[in-house]
Structure formats: structure tokens, C-alpha cells
Amino acid sequence: MMALCLKRGASYWKHLFSSKGLTLQSSNYVTDKEIALRNIVNNSKMEVRLNTLQDMTGARKKKRRVGRGPGTSKGKTSGRGHKGQKARSGGAIPKGFEGGQTPYYKRLKKHGTKNALFRRLYAPLNLNRLQFWIDTGRIDVSKKITMKTLRDSGCVHNFSSKKKLSWC
Numbered sequence: 375m376m377a378l379c380l381k382r383g384a385s386y387w388k389h390l391f392s393s394k395g396l397t398l399q400s401s402n403y404v405t406d407k408e409i410a411l412r413n414i415v416n417n418s419k420m421e422v423r424l425n426t427l428q429d430m431t432g433a434r435k436k437k438r439r440v441g442r443g444p445g446t447s448k449g450k451t452s453g454r455g456h457k458g459q460k461a462r463s464g465g466a467i468p469k470g471f472e473g474g475q476t477p478y479y480k481r482l483k484k485h486g487t488k489n490a491l492f493r494r495l496y497a498p499l500n501l502n503r504l505q506f507w508i509d510t511g512r513i514d515v516s517k518k519i520t521m522k523t524l525r526d527s528g529c530v531h532n533f534s535s536k537k538k539l540s541w542c
Contacts, residue, residue, distance in 0.1 A: 496540040
């Protein structure tokens with residue numbers, strides 16, 4: 375937290391705070407927090423409007439600027455260490471990379487069939503749509519509802535003999 379030195383012109387500050395009814399601490403430094411609290415006390419009589427709203431001092435932390443010399447904590451190498459892939463720009467290592475070793479997802483067994491000739495195809499049928507078709511009289515409820523009646527009524531599209539009906 376930044377401190378404000380009151381050694382120079384301390385009598386001015388004492389006079390200013392005493393005129394507002396505040397007492398100044400005996401130390402030579404007043405922190406930003408104390409100044410903010412004093413501002414709140416001083417400005418309590420002000421109306422709160424959109425143009426008078428502001429953050430408390432220290433509410434928004436400033437972003438750390440890297441590579442700005444040895445006086446800062448992130449100078450020279452900017453917190454990246456010395457050399458190496460991760461010190462370079464664009465040196466991000468891909469997710470799942472294991473240093474050249476075969477990745478875990480490639481070492482896993484492959485299972486399940488991928489044969490396109492025998493895969494199951496589904497024709498989706500929404501139950502709301504089926505109810506609508508029944509309500510409008512396109513499907514006769516007195517007869518048994520089969521895949522043929524659904525296809526003939528137009529309730530299910532792109533329907534072939536290989537496809538199965540799935541309710542959704």
C-alpha cells in the first residue's frame with residue numbers, strides 16, 4: 375500500500391483535518407485506506423449520483439507490467455526463467471503432450487465396431503408431433519400404429535427399411 379509522507383507541510387495537513395473535525399494520527403505517514411475513509415466522512419453530505427460514483431482506493435488492482443527492469447519483481451526474463459521452450463513466445467506445449475512418449479489417448483485400446491454396412495440408423499420421432507398428427511386426423515388411432523402408417527402419413531421423413539424408430 376502506498377503511503378503519503380506528511381513531513382513536508384505537516385502543519386497544513388493538521389490544520390486541514392482539524393477544520394473538518396478530524397484528528398490526524400501522530401505518525402508521519404497516512405495510508406491510502408485512511409485517506410479514503412476520511413474522504414467518505416468528508417463527502418457523506420454529498421448526494422449520490424451517477425457522475426459522483428467511484429471505486430474505493432485500491433478496489434481495482436493494476437495489472438503487473440512485466441519486463442520493465444530489475445527494480446520490479448518481473449524484470450529481465452519477465453517471470454519465464456532462462457531459455458527453454460516455455461520461455462519463448464508461442465512456446466505453448468499442446469494439451470496431452472507427454473514429451474515425445476506416446477500419449478495416453480493413443481495408448482488406449484480401440485473398441486466398438488465402426489462397420490458402416492451394419493451400423494444402426496435411427497429415424498427420430500417426436501411424441502408431440504405424433505400427438506399432433508393424431509389430433510389432426512392424419513393417423514387413425516383405431517388401427518395399430520406401425521412404421522408403415524407413420525411413413526405413409528408423412529409423420530416420419532427419410533425412412534427406409536434399415537432404419538429403426540427412436541422416440542424423443
